[in-house]
Amino acid sequence: MDIFKGIHLKVLAFEKMLRLYPKWQGRAVLIQVANPARGRGWDLMMMEAEIHKLCWRINEEFGNDEYKPVMLVDRPVPIVERIAFYSIAECVVVTAVRDGMNLTPYEYVVCRQGIAGSGPGLDADGPRKSMLVLSEFIGCSPSLSGAIRVNPWDIESTAEAMNEAISLPDAEKQLRHEKHYRYVSTHDVAYWSRSFLQEMERICKDHSKKIYWGIGFGLGFRVMAVDPDFRELNVDDVVTAYEMAKNRAILLDYDGTLVPQTSFNMTPSAEVIRIIDSLCADKKNVVFIVSGRGRASLGNWFSPCERLGIAAEHGYFMRWTQDQDWEICCQISDFRWMQMAEPVMKLYTESTDGSSIEAKESAIVWRHQYADPGFGSAQAKEMLDHLESVLANEPVSVKRGEFIVEVKTQGVSKGSVAEKVLSSMVEKGRPADFVLCVGDDRSDEDMFEDVAGVTTKNLVAPGTSLFACTVGQKPSKAKYYLDDAVDVIRMLAALAEVSASWRTTEQPSSSAEIGDDTSR
Numbered sequence: 001m002d003i004f005k006g007i008h009l010k011v012l013a014f015e016k017m018l019r020l021y022p023k024w025q026g027r028a029v030l031i032q033v034a035n036p037a038r039g040r041g042w043d044l045m046m047m048e049a050e051i052h053k054l055c056w057r058i059n060e061e062f063g064n065d066e067y068k069p070v071m072l073v074d075r076p077v078p079i080v081e082r083i084a085f086y087s088i089a090e091c092v093v094v095t096a097v098r099d100g101m102n103l104t105p106y107e108y109v110v111c112r113q114g115i116a117g118s119g120p121g122l123d124a125d126g127p128r129k130s131m132l133v134l135s136e137f138i139g140c141s142p143s144l145s146g147a148i149r150v151n152p153w154d155i156e157s158t159a160e161a162m163n164e165a166i167s168l169p170d171a172e173k174q175l176r177h178e179k180h181y182r183y184v185s186t187h188d189v190a191y192w193s194r195s196f197l198q199e200m201e202r203i204c205k206d207h208s209k210k211i212y213w214g215i216g217f218g219l220g221f222r223v224m225a226v227d228p229d230f231r232e233l234n235v236d237d238v239v240t241a242y243e244m245a246k247n248r249a250i251l252l253d254y255d256g257t258l259v260p261q262t263s264f265n266m267t268p269s270a271e272v273i274r275i276i277d278s279l280c281a282d283k284k285n286v287v288f289i290v291s292g293r294g295r296a297s298l299g300n301w302f303s304p305c306e307r308l309g310i311a312a313e314h315g316y317f318m319r320w321t322q323d324q325d326w327e328i329c330c331q332i333s334d335f336r337w338m339q340m341a342e343p344v345m346k347l348y349t350e351s352t353d354g355s356s357i358e359a360k361e362s363a364i365v366w367r368h369q370y371a372d373p374g375f376g377s378a379q380a381k382e383m384l385d386h387l388e389s390v391l392a393n394e395p396v397s398v399k400r401g402e403f404i405v406e407v408k409t410q411g412v413s414k415g416s417v418a419e420k421v422l423s424s425m426v427e428k429g430r431p432a433d434f435v436l437c438v439g440d441d442r443s444d445e446d447m448f449e450d451v452a453g454v455t456t457k458n459l460v461a462p463g464t465s466l467f468a469c470t471v472g473q474k475p476s477k478a479k480y481y482l483d484d485a486v487d488v489i490r491m492l493a494a495l496a497e498v499s500a501s502w503r504t505t506e507q508p509s510s511s512a513e514i515g516d517d518t519s520r
């Protein structure tokens, strides 16, 4: 007995069932085993009193000398007695409003299976039957696919489920039991310990090759395993490679990379605009902003940088220079899935103060940056599962990012932007011999992964200097990290300076240079 077991809800649902389906009056009995509570408290005492009152009320109204509809067993129950109850029960009902696993349904199923030739109350060798009505809020509920799942706060639905459980034809009760028993008997302690060990082995496979860092403070402290090659980007090395390169590709994420994720004003600073514009002015450079943001705001913010390429909405839209049109990456015009995703997001927005929805042209985003951190990320996790099941047959992918859950068109990724930019340079006969790719978010990992494979795909010149760099020290597919956006800007400023010093001394550029070719 505790306040989360939802016993009062079960008793109320049973009462409702007797009222809705009078055929069960005189026939159905609810045996409520309530082991005495471990603690005491005013709320628990109130709960116990309420349960006793409810049981009394039902027994008064529907019972008689020979029939007591509710039997409340509120004393310690030895295991043998519990097994006896389980073995004869047509159905087990668990209506806890919060619980970890709750082993009762598993124990019940095993007891209903019994041992051939010794089943108390069961036809010794006949078919077995078991029925479960389970709260959707308990850990074991998803694993028992034959169970009828209920929201225990919904008394009427729980009453309907109880009636259904005991009314179903025997053949269906058998089928459901077979499902239950198959699961319980194959997922035993040996199974769990085996899979736990396998998982440990998988995770620790490269244990000795990794290096371990402790990051964060207090409750935020965690140990991180990273590749031994993962190291801080040395700006001098980047500058040297930049100076030596003939054709450079620079791919930059926006949020968290050029502007700190914590900034209230997310527009680029005058300094960022000046640096980016100066990098674009170098004819050896192809510079792209590769962002999840929409094309309107990126185009507007970077309007001073005429030669800047922009890949907006993770590359759904691409524009090579300001005077060119936006290209759409894939010929998908069916966005009906947005009408399925939006109501789900609205549901979570209503219950999560500080969250909001951002509808873009090819994607829809749920943002929880200003919600309570713990609650916001718990809601985001739940919403991700919810959206994945609702949109399972749609041509979309559902991803998490920095304080966001995003649904976007399948096949659109920052990785394909990197490939497009580099293959365009190859087509123009100017394959990149310097690639710098910086980002902070999960969506940037696609870009890092692709950039790591460009040499084998012949998308860059032999011996190319590749710098894939994540912002913040965290496990990443990038080989390098910089601590924050400030360090990124500092590095880009150093590169812009190199370009500026060359511009003051260089000869007029030849028309073969990639920067002069507007037909890209």
Ligand SMILES: O=P(O)(O)OC[C@H]1O[C@H](O[C@H]2O[C@H](CO)[C@@H](O)[C@H](O)[C@H]2O)[C@H](O)[C@@H](O)[C@@H]1O
Pocket: 253, 254, 255, 256, 266, 290, 291, 292, 293, 294, 358, 365, 367, 368, 369, 401, 402, 403, 404, 406, 441, 443
């Ligand atoms: O690819 P990025 O440049 O990193 O852009 C990713 C997302 O950026 C925007 O969201 C971010 O800013 C919001 C406030 O301006 C903030 O609420 C959110 O938590 C950040 O992730 C943009 O709104 C998204 O559409 C982009 O996907």
